[in-house]
Amino acid sequence: MKQYDVIIIGTGAANIIADAAIRQHKQVAIIERGRFGGTCLNRGCIPTKVMVTAANLLCEIREGARIGITAENATLDWDTLARRLWQKIDESPAIQAYYDQFPNVDTYNGTASFTGKKTIAVTKADGTAEELEGRQIFIGTGGRTNIPVLPGLEECGYITSETFFGPKFPGKPYKSLIVIGGGPIGCEFSHVFEAAGTQVTIVQHNVRLLPKEEPEISAFMLRQFQNRHIDVRLNQDTISVRREGDEKVLTIRNRTDGTTAEVRAEEILVAPGIRPMTELLQLEHTDVRLDSRGYIETNEFLETSADGIWALGDVNGRAPFRHKANYEAEIIAHNLFSHMPRENWRWAQYDAVPAVTYTYPETAHTGLTEEGARKQGYDVETAVNHYSASAKGYALGYEPGASDDGFIKLIIDKTSKQILGAHIVGHEASILIQPFVNLLMCGTHTVQPLRPDIASADAQYLRDLPLTRTLDPRSVYTLSETMTPHPSLSEVTMWTRYYYEKK
Numbered sequence: 397m398k399q400y401d402v403i404i405i406g407t408g409a410a411n412i413i414a415d416a417a418i419r420q421h422k423q424v425a426i427i428e429r430g431r432f433g434g435t436c437l438n439r440g441c442i443p444t445k446v447m448v449t450a451a452n453l454l455c456e457i458r459e460g461a462r463i464g465i466t467a468e469n470a471t472l473d474w475d476t477l478a479r480r481l482w483q484k485i486d487e488s489p490a491i492q493a494y495y496d497q498f499p500n501v502d503t504y505n506g507t508a509s510f511t512g513k514k515t516i517a518v519t520k521a522d523g524t525a526e527e528l529e530g531r532q533i534f535i536g537t538g539g540r541t542n543i544p545v546l547p548g549l550e551e552c553g554y555i556t557s558e559t560f561f562g563p564k565f566p567g568k569p570y571k572s573l574i575v576i577g578g579g580p581i582g583c584e585f586s587h588v589f590e591a592a593g594t595q596v597t598i599v600q601h602n603v604r605l606l607p608k609e610e611p612e613i614s615a616f617m618l619r620q621f622q623n624r625h626i627d628v629r630l631n632q633d634t635i636s637v638r639r640e641g642d643e644k645v646l647t648i649r650n651r652t653d654g655t656t657a658e659v660r661a662e663e664i665l666v667a668p669g670i671r672p673m674t675e676l677l678q679l680e681h682t683d684v685r686l687d688s689r690g691y692i693e694t695n696e697f698l699e700t701s702a703d704g705i706w707a708l709g710d711v712n713g714r715a716p717f718r719h720k721a722n723y724e725a726e727i728i729a730h731n732l733f734s735h736m737p738r739e740n741w742r743w744a745q746y747d748a749v750p751a752v753t754y755t756y757p758e759t760a761h762t763g764l765t766e767e768g769a770r771k772q773g774y775d776v777e778t779a780v781n782h783y784s785a786s787a788k789g790y791a792l793g794y795e796p797g798a799s800d801d802g803f804i805k806l807i808i809d810k811t812s813k814q815i816l817g818a819h820i821v822g823h824e825a826s827i828l829i830q831p832f833v834n835l836l837m838c839g840t841h842t843v844q845p846l847r848p849d850i851a852s853a854d855a856q857y858l859r860d861l862p863l864t865r866t867l868d869p870r871s872v873y874t875l876s877e878t879m880t881p882h883p884s885l886s887e888v889t890m891w892t893r894y895y896y897e898k899k
C-alpha cells in the first residue's frame with residue numbers, strides 16, 4: 397500500500413491545500429473521480445459566468461435606448477457562446493498535467509472510498525482499485541444536484557447543471573425550458589436562456605424567487621423576470637412529468653389552494669438544490685461524523701470528528717460558494733503547511749459569507765438579513781437607497797419609481813450604529829457589495845468554537861487561550877483573507893498577496 401503525507405480527495409478548492417503541501421515537499425496524492433478543477437471550472441461558476449456575461453450585455457443593449465444607445469436586432473450567438481465556454485472547461489486536463497510534473501505528487505483518476513481510518517481505495521473506471529494510506533486526509537468532494545422524486549421524470553429525461561455542461565449540452569438554445577427551482581442556479585439559467593430567445597417557465601417550491609435574499613429583493617427579481625416574459629410559478633409542488641410529442645409536460649399544484657396546472661416545454665432543467673458528495677466515501681469506516689442532511693461536520697479549523705481528517709467546501713454544508721471553499725482551503729493551508737506557530741493560526745467565521753446571484757441585474761448580500769438580525773435580538777433600523785438617487789444610477793438611466801430601479805438595503809444596529817448586513821439588487825451588485833464584506837470581516841475577532849465537541853489538541857489549546865486575530869483594514873493580507881465573490885476582484889486580491897510575498 398502506497399504511503400502519503402497528504403491525501404486530497406476532490407480537485408476543486410482543495411487544490412489550494414495540495415499546492416501548499418507540495419511547496420512543503422510533502423508526498424501528496426490527489427484523487428479525482430471526474431474532471432480536474434471540480435464544479436467551478438467544469439460545470440459551475442466559470443461556464444455559467446461565460447453565458448451570463450453574454451446575456452447581461454444583451455440585456456444592457458436592449459435597455460440602452462433610455463441613455464441614447466440603440467442597436468437593432470442584437471442577438472446572442474449560441475455557437476460563439478458554446479465555443480468560449482468549452483474552451484475554458486477544456487483547460488481541465490492541464491490542471492492534472494500541472495500536478496503530474498511534481499516528483500512528490502501522484503494523481504489518481506478514480507473514486508475514493510475509505511477502507512479504514514486512514515486508508516483509501518481508489519476505484520478506477522475499469523473497476524481496478526489501488527489502496528493508499530495518508531497521514532493527513534483532506535475531503536473536498538463538493539455536492540451534486542439533489543434530484544427530486546418526481547413520477548415520470550426519469551422516463552422523460554431532464555438536464556441538470558452537471559449534464560448540461562456535459563453530454564446534454566444543446567447545439568442551439570431550447571425553444572422552451574421549464575426550470576424546476578428558483579434558487580441561484582434556476583435564476584441564472586433562466587436569465588441566460590431568456591436572453592437566448594427561449595420561452596422559460598420557472599416552477600418554484602418556495603413562495604419567493606431567490607428566497608435566501610431579502611423579501612424586497614425577491615419581489616424585485618420576480619418583477620424583472622416577469623417584465624422579460626419569464627413565466628414564474630411560485631409556491632408549487634411538482635406532481636408528475638409526461639411526454640406529449642416533442643414536449644415534456646409537468647403537472648404542478650399550488651401549495652396553498654391545491655389547484656393544479658400544466659406547464660410544457662422542450663426540456664426540463666432540474667435545479668432544486670444540492671446534496672453532499674459523501675455517499676461514495678464510505679465514511680462509516682472512519683470516525684467522520686455527518687449531520688442529519690449528510691454533510692460532514694467540521695469545526696472552525698475545518699477539522700472533522702476524525703483525527704487527521706479535514707473537510708472543506710460544499711461537502712461541509714456551510715454556504716456552498718467557491719469563495720467560501722477557497723477561504724476554508726486557505727485557512728487549512730495557512731495552519732498546516734506554512735510553518736506557522738499555533739498562536740498565528742486562522743479559523744473560519746461564517747457570519748459575513750457573501751453571496752451573489754448573477755442574474756440581470758445581480759443580487760448580492762453579506763451579513764444578517766433584517767429578520768435574522770431581529771431574531772438575534774438587535775434593535776434594527778434599515779436604510780434603503782435606490783440607484784436612481786445616485787449620480788451613477790442616473791447615468792445608467794434609472795428613473796425614480798421605475799420597476800427596474802434597483803437598491804441597497806442596509807441592516808443597522810440602532811444602538812451601536814454598526815452595520816449588520818448589506819443587501820443589493822442592481823447593476824454590478826457583485827462589486828458594490830465588496831466594501832461591506834471587508835468592513836464586516838475586519839477588526840479583532842476571538843476564536844468562536846463551532847461544534848465544540850470537535851477538537852484536536854491544537855484546537856482545544858487555541859480555544860482555551862483564547863486566540864484572537866486582528867484583520868487590519870490596511871494590511872495587504874486582509875484583502876486575501878476576506879471572502880471575495882466577484883471573480884475579477886478575487887483574482888486581484890490573490891495577485892496582490894502573491895506579488896507582495898515574492899518581493
Ligand SMILES: Cc1cc2nc3c(=O)[nH]c(=O)nc-3n(C[C@H](O)[C@H](O)[C@H](O)COP(=O)(O)OP(=O)(O)OC[C@H]3O[C@@H](n4cnc5c(N)ncnc54)[C@H](O)[C@@H]3O)c2cc1C
Pocket residue numbers: 405406407408409410427428429430431432433434435436439440441442444445506507508509536537538539557581673676677708709710711716717718719720721754881
Ligand atoms: C451551475 C453552478 C454555478 C455556480 N456559480 C457560482 C458562482 O458564480 N459563484 C460561487 O461562488 N459559487 C458558484 N457555484 C458554487 C461553486 O461552484 C461551489 O460552491 C464550489 O465549486 C465548491 O467547491 P468544492 O471544492 O467544495 O467542490 P467541487 O468543486 O465540487 O469539487 C469536488 C470534486 O470532488 C470530486 N469527487 C467527489 N467525490 C469524490 C470521490 N469519492 N473520489 C474522488 N473525487 C471525488 C468531484 O468529481 C469534484 O471534482 C456554482 C455552482 C453551480 C452548480
Ligand SMILES: NC(=O)c1ccc[n+]([C@@H]2O[C@H](COP(=O)([O-])OP(=O)(O)OC[C@H]3O[C@@H](n4cnc5c(N)ncnc54)[C@H](O)[C@@H]3O)[C@@H](O)[C@H]2O)c1
Pocket residue numbers: 544576577578579580581582584599600601602606607632633634667668669670716717751752753754
Ligand atoms: N452565483 C452563485 O454563487 C451560485 C450560482 C449557482 C449556484 N450556487 C450554489 O449552488 C447551490 C445550488 O443551487 P440551487 O439554486 O440549486 O439551490 P438552492 O437550494 O439555493 O435553491 C433551490 C430552490 O429550489 C426550490 N425547490 C426545491 N425543491 C423543489 C422542487 N421539487 N420543485 C420546485 N422547486 C424546488 C427551493 O425552494 C429553492 O429556492 C446553492 O447553494 C448555490 O448557493 C451559487
